[in-house]
Amino acid sequence: MKKLPAIYKTLLHIYGPQNWWPAQTPFEMMVGAILTQNTTWANVEKAINNFGKRLSPEFIASKDNDELAQIILPSGYYNQKALKLKALTQWYSKYDYDIKRARAQDSYLIRQELLAVKGIGYETADSILLYALNKPYFVVDTYTKRFLSRLGFNAPNKYEDLRLLIEANIPADINMYGEFHALIVRHAKCQCKKKPSCGVCSLESECKKLII
DNA sequence: CGCCAGGGCCATA
DNA sequence: TATGGCCATGGC
Numbered sequence: 001m002k003k004l005p006a007i008y009k010t011l012l013h014i015y016g017p018q019n020w021w022p023a024q025t026p027f028e029m030m031v032g033a034i035l036t037q038n039t040t041w042a043n044v045e046k047a048i049n050n051f052g053k054r055l056s057p058e059f060i061a062s063k064d065n066d067e068l069a070q071i072i073l074p075s076g077y078y079n080q081k082a083l084k085l086k087a088l089t090q091w092y093s094k095y096d097y098d099i100k101r102a103r104a105q106d107s108y109l110i111r112q113e114l115l116a117v118k119g120i121g122y123e124t125a126d127s128i129l130l131y132a133l134n135k136p137y138f139v140v141d142t143y144t145k146r147f148l149s150r151l152g153f154n155a156p157n158k159y160e161d162l163r164l165l166i167e168a169n170i171p172a173d174i175n176m177y178g179e180f181h182a183l184i185v186r187h188a189k190c191q192c193k194k195k196p197s198c199g200v201c202s203l204e205s206e207c208k209k210l211i212i
Numbered sequence: 213c214g215c216c217a218g219g220g221c222c223a224t225a
Numbered sequence: 226t227a228t229g230g231c232c233a234t235g236g237c
């Protein structure tokens with residue numbers, strides 16, 4: 001994994017900064033992390049927009065599961081995700097819905113708290129930790145595994161093993177963590193494997209730069 | 213029409 | 226520990 005920084009630089013060169021996470025507030029980021037589970041971001045945006053100006057932990061706490069489900073309908077799994085948003089909000093209440101208080105909590109402890117919330121697994125937890133709480137946890141997803149495998153690394157199957165391995169081979173910088181993960185997702189959206197030329201990169205030229 | 217998307221939970225062996 | 230079924234809309 002010694003070439004990860006070089007791979008990151010190549011991705012950054014091809015696609016430029018992604019400026020993740022796309023959200024107006026830290027809480028909106030957390031909500032988006034739940035809603036985007038196995039779901040396209042376009043559908044998540046529709047669900048987010050359905051909140052209008054009302055998106056806040058207080059609003060979610062005030063609604064019952066059915067009302068919440070209707071609002072987030074376009075994101076799919078709406079009944080499950082309604083429960084998850086309630087659980088997320090209940091956790092957040094321990095910090096008085098105050099992002100500064102949450103950020104002041106010990107990294108390891110707050111990660112354990114998030115992982116204990118129903119509906120928050122490793123990837124969602126680390127997304128929230130990185131993009132909302134500014135904690136240095138690298139976000140591993142299915143794209144990351146496929147990406148590294150395709151580059152010739154034999155990535156560990158278990159989430160924690162792969163996360164620790166990646167973190168051990170790149171600088172512990174939250175800005176870079178965030179960009180790297182976003183760039184891997186961005187790269188995965190290139191349809192160059194299906195279409196010879198997707199208009200952004202092609203398997204014959206730009207994408208080949210990733211095989212370092 | 214089928215496939216799958218910026219996962220996670222739960223039951224089963 | 227490791228699979229498999231389940232959740233569900235919308236774009237292609």
